[in-house]
């Protein structure tokens with residue numbers, strides 16, 4: 605086999621192996637600090653520019669605050685957040701209200717958080 609092609613294939617397989625590991629890590633029973641870390645690294649950067657302008661402070665919209673790990677944890681785990689962000693932008697109750705639908709990648713990040721179990 606052509607050396608260069610071989611190199612590319614091996615590299616690709618290594619990449620796939622890494623991807624699979626991340627997937628397994630997320631699905632295994634996690635330490636709760638890992639869930640919080642996932643929030644800080646992945647979820648917070650999505651909610652901050654899109655949601656907290658309305659969902660924070662002393663009287664957050666809909667009574668839902670999305671600016672701390674604890675409040676976000678319950679809002680996402682209840683399924684409410686996924687329900688709203690998966691609606692189409694012209695549907696009633698769509699979130700972010702008045703904004704653009706989150707990207708497929710960002711919705712996936714929230715979906716992952718919803719599925720994460722820890723102990």
Ligand code: HEC
Pocket residue numbers: 651654655656657658659665666667668670679684685688689697699700701702703706
């Ligand atoms: C421009 C202001 C605004 C923005 C930005 C916004 N929201 Fe909202 N949100 C509201 C208002 C007002 C309500 C209450 C009315 C309703 O339930 O639709 C609400 C309600 C909700 C509810 C339902 C709360 C409940 O339990 O009744 C959820 C969940 C929610 N928003 C999530 C989000 C998420 C996630 C984002 C970001 C992707 C977001 N919102 C961005 C204004 C906003």
